[in-house]
Amino acid sequence: MNATLSSKLPGRIVLLLVFGFLYLPIAVLVLLSFNASGLPTSWSGFSTRWYGALLSNTDILRAAGNTFIVAVFATVISTVLGTLLALGMETRRRKSNGLEALAFAPMVIPDIVLAVALLTFFSRLGLTMGLHTIVISHVIFDLAFVCSVVRARLKHFDFSIVEASRDLGASGWTTFWRVTFPVLLPSIVAGALLAFTLSVDEFIIAFFTAGAGRSSITLPMQIYSMIRFGITPEVNALATIVMGVSATALLISQWLNRQQQVP
Amino acid sequence: MSFNATRPTLLAAPGVAWLVALMVVPCLLVLSYAFFERGVWGGVEYTFTLENFARVADPLYAKIFLNSARIALTATVVAILIAYPAAYAISRAPRMSQPILLFFAVLPFWSNYLIRTYAWIVLLNREGLINNLLRSLGYTGEPLSMLYTESAVITGLVYNYLPFVILAIYSTLSRLNPELMEASRDLGAGPVRTFLRVTLPLTLPGVAAGGVFVFVLSIGNFVTPALLGGGRFQMVGNLVYDQFLTANDWPFGAALGAALILTMIVLLLLQARATAHASGERKGEAAQ
Amino acid sequence: MNASSNPILRIEGVGKAFGPVTAVDDVTLDIRENEFFALLGPSGCGKTTLLRMLAGFESPNAGRILLEGKDISPLPPEKRPLNLMFQSYALFPHMTVRQNLSYGLEMERLARTEIHRRVDETMATTDLTQFADRKPEQLSGGQKQRVALARALVKRPKVLLLDEPLGALDKKLREKMQLELKRMQNEVGITFIIVTHDQEEALVMADRMAILKDGRLLQVGAPEDVYERPADRFVANFIGVMNFIDGKVGVDGLFAAEGLQVKASGNAGSATLAVRPENIVIGPPGDLPVSGAIVDIAYHGLDRVLHVKTTASATPLQVRIPASGAGNWKIGDALSLKIDPARCRLFQ
Numbered sequence: 001m002n003a004t005l006s007s008k009l010p011g012r013i014v015l016l017l018v019f020g021f022l023y024l025p026i027a028v029l030v031l032l033s034f035n036a037s038g039l040p041t042s043w044s045g046f047s048t049r050w051y052g053a054l055l056s057n058t059d060i061l062r063a064a065g066n067t068f069i070v071a072v073f074a075t076v077i078s079t080v081l082g083t084l085l086a087l088g089m090e091t092r093r094r095k096s097n098g099l100e101a102l103a104f105a106p107m108v109i110p111d112i113v114l115a116v117a118l119l120t121f122f123s124r125l126g127l128t129m130g131l132h133t134i135v136i137s138h139v140i141f142d143l144a145f146v147c148s149v150v151r152a153r154l155k156h157f158d159f160s161i162v163e164a165s166r167d168l169g170a171s172g173w174t175t176f177w178r179v180t181f182p183v184l185l186p187s188i189v190a191g192a193l194l195a196f197t198l199s200v201d202e203f204i205i206a207f208f209t210a211g212a213g214r215s216s217i218t219l220p221m222q223i224y225s226m227i228r229f230g231i232t233p234e235v236n237a238l239a240t241i242v243m244g245v246s247a248t249a250l251l252i253s254q255w256l257n258r259q260q261q262v263p
Numbered sequence: 264m265s266f267n268a269t270r271p272t273l274l275a276a277p278g279v280a281w282l283v284a285l286m287v288v289p290c291l292l293v294l295s296y297a298f299f300e301r302g303v304w305g306g307v308e309y310t311f312t313l314e315n316f317a318r319v320a321d322p323l324y325a326k327i328f329l330n331s332a333r334i335a336l337t338a339t340v341v342a343i344l345i346a347y348p349a350a351y352a353i354s355r356a357p358r359m360s361q362p363i364l365l366f367f368a369v370l371p372f373w374s375n376y377l378i379r380t381y382a383w384i385v386l387l388n389r390e391g392l393i394n395n396l397l398r399s400l401g402y403t404g405e406p407l408s409m410l411y412t413e414s415a416v417i418t419g420l421v422y423n424y425l426p427f428v429i430l431a432i433y434s435t436l437s438r439l440n441p442e443l444m445e446a447s448r449d450l451g452a453g454p455v456r457t458f459l460r461v462t463l464p465l466t467l468p469g470v471a472a473g474g475v476f477v478f479v480l481s482i483g484n485f486v487t488p489a490l491l492g493g494g495r496f497q498m499v500g501n502l503v504y505d506q507f508l509t510a511n512d513w514p515f516g517a518a519l520g521a522a523l524i525l526t527m528i529v530l531l532l533l534q535a536r537a538t539a540h541a542s543g544e545r546k547g548e549a550a551q
Numbered sequence: 552m553n554a555s556s557n558p559i560l561r562i563e564g565v566g567k568a569f570g571p572v573t574a575v576d577d578v579t580l581d582i583r584e585n586e587f588f589a590l591l592g593p594s595g596c597g598k599t600t601l602l603r604m605l606a607g608f609e610s611p612n613a614g615r616i617l618l619e620g621k622d623i624s625p626l627p628p629e630k631r632p633l634n635l636m637f638q639s640y641a642l643f644p645h646m647t648v649r650q651n652l653s654y655g656l657e658m659e660r661l662a663r664t665e666i667h668r669r670v671d672e673t674m675a676t677t678d679l680t681q682f683a684d685r686k687p688e689q690l691s692g693g694q695k696q697r698v699a700l701a702r703a704l705v706k707r708p709k710v711l712l713l714d715e716p717l718g719a720l721d722k723k724l725r726e727k728m729q730l731e732l733k734r735m736q737n738e739v740g741i742t743f744i745i746v747t748h749d750q751e752e753a754l755v756m757a758d759r760m761a762i763l764k765d766g767r768l769l770q771v772g773a774p775e776d777v778y779e780r781p782a783d784r785f786v787a788n789f790i791g792v793m794n795f796i797d798g799k800v801g802v803d804g805l806f807a808a809e810g811l812q813v814k815a816s817g818n819a820g821s822a823t824l825a826v827r828p829e830n831i832v833i834g835p836p837g838d839l840p841v842s843g844a845i846v847d848i849a850y851h852g853l854d855r856v857l858h859v860k861t862t863a864s865a866t867p868l869q870v871r872i873p874a875s876g877a878g879n880w881k882i883g884d885a886l887s888l889k890i891d892p893a894r895c896r897l898f899q
Contacts, residue, residue: 010352019368022422025422026374029381032385084274084275084277084278085275085279088276091274102279102287110479110483110524119507121293139281223377223381235381239381242375247370442638445637446635446637449629450702450706451655452654453629
């Protein structure tokens with residue numbers, strides 16, 4: 001901004017280095033996924049064979065299917081619960097510290113702790129574990145994130161429009177569907193997309209609450225078992241697809257958040 | 264909605280119920296296990312004991328705890344040292360491009376953790392990209408063993424959590440009234456003293472928030488030490504994992520988990536105090 | 552008033568452009584020692600940019616800034632013996648009032664005892680002693696304003712720059728602080744340059760003032776000069792209230808509009824006559840040369856402003872009369888008026 005105070009150059013160099021650090025490893029992975037040999041040893045030509053290999057790998061396809069099912073259920077449940085929780089918290093007269101802590105905890109609790117707690121809990125209840133227990137567990141942190149996104153919108157929600165609607169003769173129910181909900185919708189969708197992304201990517205809690213059978217393996221669990229012992233060419237292709245999906249969901253979520261920003 | 268007193272409570276109820284039943288209760292349950300003896304074939308013998316906590320303090324485990332605290336602290340410091348200049352540079356960029364820069368700084372954070380960690384396996388492996396690059400540059404010696412080292416674990420942790428630290432520091436930087444820095448210059452402080460006496464103290468809450476986040480997630484991490492440390496660098500997270508899934512000593516694992524949560528709570532409280540201390544002024548009240 | 556006539560600060564052909572936008576355009580200005588100088592103009596006129604160039608936060612694209620004859624434009628802000636009181640006050644929120652005041656002296660590497668002494672002294676003169684250990688967030692708006700002023704004054708700058716110093720205060724407090732600032736300036740004997748968009752504030756406080764518009768300097772002078780003899784139509788309109796009457800100057804040197812004639816020296820051609828509301832005399836219908844009718848009356852306490860419709864101009868003329876003055880005028884009343892040729896201006 002000001003030539004006498006600071007030059008732009010050092011800032012640009014810092015940004016270049018940091019963005020290089022953040023994106024080079026990912027870029028390498030994406031590039032490798034199109035390398036015919038699949039290995040970082042040498043570039044042996046452009047090929048999509050590893051993408052083809054993915055399609056014929058039934059383990060991966062099943063894991064992807066499981067992940068999708070888990071993410072969809074967890075997203076639907078957590079979006080409803082998270083939105084209601086956000087409305088409840090933001091319309092309270094007094095802030096409750098206990099409630100704040102409860103809604104905040106899932107975002108900061110070490111996932112390994114939550115994972116073993118849920119494992120202990122489910123086995124104590126004698127519940128058979130599977131995809132359903134993963135869904136139940138994912139809803140915990142998903143709903144906390146949905147809640148925080150919707151609350152951020154509610155913080156500069158002008159509650160006088162609700163009063164205006166009532167003043168103009170609408171009932172509480174009508175007001176909610178005609179006024180409150182449409183205003184909140186972009187943030188609800190943004191929260192849902194975030195929840196979906198988190199669920200698709202979540203590994204540790206799924207790993208502990210999936211139960212013993214191979215039938216409830218999710219994609220991150222499948223990836224973990226593939227990369228434990230080094231480089232697997234198929235993973236490069238899989239990683240590229242997963243990152244592409246996450247990035248797209250995030251871009252949409254961000255865009256929606258931007259649309260509703262109050263100037 | 265004309266909100267009466269019961270309405271908010273009703274709205275919050277299902278979410279609260281879910282969190283209490285499936286987070287609070289399980290956590291308390293697993294915590295209670297820490298006070299019982301281990302069953303003969305695994306499982307839990309309901310006899311009260313404090314032995315599990317004594318074992319956490321046992322030199323063998325205390326060493327792992329301290330060692331992972333050291334690794335986590337190193338990762339935290341490195342992350343802050345990289346994130347601060349980055350956040351600062353973003354906050355100095357033209358207004359229009361700041362959200363875009365920030366978005367791309369945070370984007371990797373939302374992609375799969377395993378994949379981001381795997382990317383470093385590809386880079387650091389003996390047959391990996393860096394060794395290949397060195398060879399093509401004419402290096403003929405033994406390939407460097409960069410993977411399965413402590414540095415690899417720290418690199419992985421820094422890489423994974425850096426975006427959040429940038430975000431945390433940026434958010435305090437962007438809320439600073441730029442006139443405060445100008446006032447400091449006007450009163451005779453050069454850029455360095457302005458940074459040390461005005462900018463840094465006022466952005467400490469962001470640094471603390473980012474730092475606590477990296478530390479807590481690093482010390483409880485088990486994926487990164489397992490993948491980039493090759494299991495040779497035990498961290499508390501791995502220890503908890505082992506007690507539940509291999510050693511089958513749930514009470515001890517529970518005690519370790521309790522120690523982890525306690526560490527986290529203490530750090531969060533410290534961070535809250537740091538934030539309250541530096542009561543940061545919000546954006547300029549009347550910028551023209 | 553207490554201003555001597557040697558210039559302490561000379562702004563010489565200074566210009567500043569942000570990309571294609573010219574913020575300050577070739578401004579030349581002398582500020583005299585110990586004077587209270589006001590830079591006045593509507594928002595966006597470049598006054599703040601000019602002030603920031605003096606403080607060192609913007610560097611001019613053209614021209615020089617001379618302080619006591621030395622060019623200070625290459626110096627960074629911390630090396631300039633000028634201090635700025637920020638519009639937002641910019642008090643350090645993590646420091647107490649005392650720490651805020653000490654900061655600038657610590658930068659001069661003065662001895663602790665000396666710093667303490669000077670801070671105490673300044674806090675006493677600015678009435679802040681009792682707030683020494685408070686943080687800015689525990690202060691009221693007026694108190695913050697005083698801390699900001701004290702923090703700059705304690706450095707004993709050659710020139711104190713004030714960026715809309717009273718903008719954040721309410722009207723009552725603002726009027727009190729205007730006099731306070733003026734008293735303070737008298738006491739410390741430092742040159743004050745104040746930036747404001749409030750013409751009343753400039754008239755009350757300044758020894759001299761400069762009016763800027765679109766980055767250009769329109770007029771410099773004492774408040775009386777500017778008020779009585781505005782340089783152009785913009786200044787005339789910006790400072791105080793002014794009636795404008797469009798008309799023509801004839802070959803006889805008389806200004807004429809519909810139903811109105813005033814003696815005015817000017818070249819023949821179209822012209823605008825500007826007259827202040829207090830310089831119009833009124834009387835019963837037919838007594839004076841111009842006749843009109845009252846369309847509105849605004850009561851201001853001490854005086855009243857009559858809006859009088861005449862044939863001379865499309866907008867009614869404003870006429871100021873003492874509230875206690877003779878006459879019990881009502882809306883709709885007919886009257887006659889006269890413009891004092893000695894007290895009006897002609898713009899062509």
